[in-house]
Amino acid sequence: xxxxxxxxxxxxNISKKYRDDEPPNGFGQYxxxxxxxxxxxxxxxxxxxxxxxxxxxxxxxxxxxVPDARILTRSFLSTSKCIDTAFLYLQFDNPSLRxxxxxxxxxxxxxxxxxxxxxxxxxEDEVLIV
Numbered sequence: 001x002x003x004x005x006x007x008x009x010x011x012x013n014i015s016k017k018y019r020d021d022e023p024p025n026g027f028g029q030y031x032x033x034x035x036x037x038x039x040x041x042x043x044x045x046x047x048x049x050x051x052x053x054x055x056x057x058x059x060x061x062x063x064x065x066v067p068d069a070r071i072l073t074r075s076f077l078s079t080s081k082c083i084d085t086a087f088l089y090l091q092f093d094n095p096s097l098r099x100x101x102x103x104x105x106x107x108x109x110x111x112x113x114x115x116x117x118x119x120x121x122x123x124e125d126e127v128l129i130v
Contacts, residue, residue, distance in 0.1 A: 033076075033130045037110050046109035051079035051127045053104065054089030056097040071104075077129040079104055081114070085124045104129065 036042060057065075080086055083101075090099035106112045112129045119126040 037113075037130055042113065045113040045115060047112045047114040047127050048106050048109045049081070051081055051104045051106060051112070051129070052083045052086035053077070053079045053102040054086040055100045055102060056089075056091045056094065057100050058097060062098055062100060065100075065102075073129055079112075079127045079129055081125040081127060 079102075086101055090101070091097060092099055106127070106129070112127050114125075114127050116125050
């Protein structure tokens with residue numbers, strides 16, 4: 001039995017470089033994250049709730065943050081269920097940086113993983129936002 005594929009190709013006016021029969025360039029990390037987050041074995045690690053992250057930002061970086069805004073992460077973001085863990089990452093002795101405690105309210109379980117058992121540093125109660 002012989003199966004023949006279609007010679008139809010999607011064409012878009014958005015980008016003349018796009019072809020539906022080739023993997024997209026520059027999207028590897030997003031595809032990787034999508035595969036991980038949608039794999040059935042990940043269900044156990046999914047998380048909703050409040051997490052914390054301690055960061056040290058310049059005044060310019062801090063001005064880009066908006067309270068109560070939704071965020072789009074372009075990489076994996078490490079947070080903790082424990083506020084005390086987040087405080088460990090704050091620097092109060094650097095005058096050019098401001099210590100900032102970020103509070104994340106995660107409503108959709110497919111956007112984060114509670115990886116306490118897998119974390120490199122035990123006891124942090126780490127949640128990875130993807």
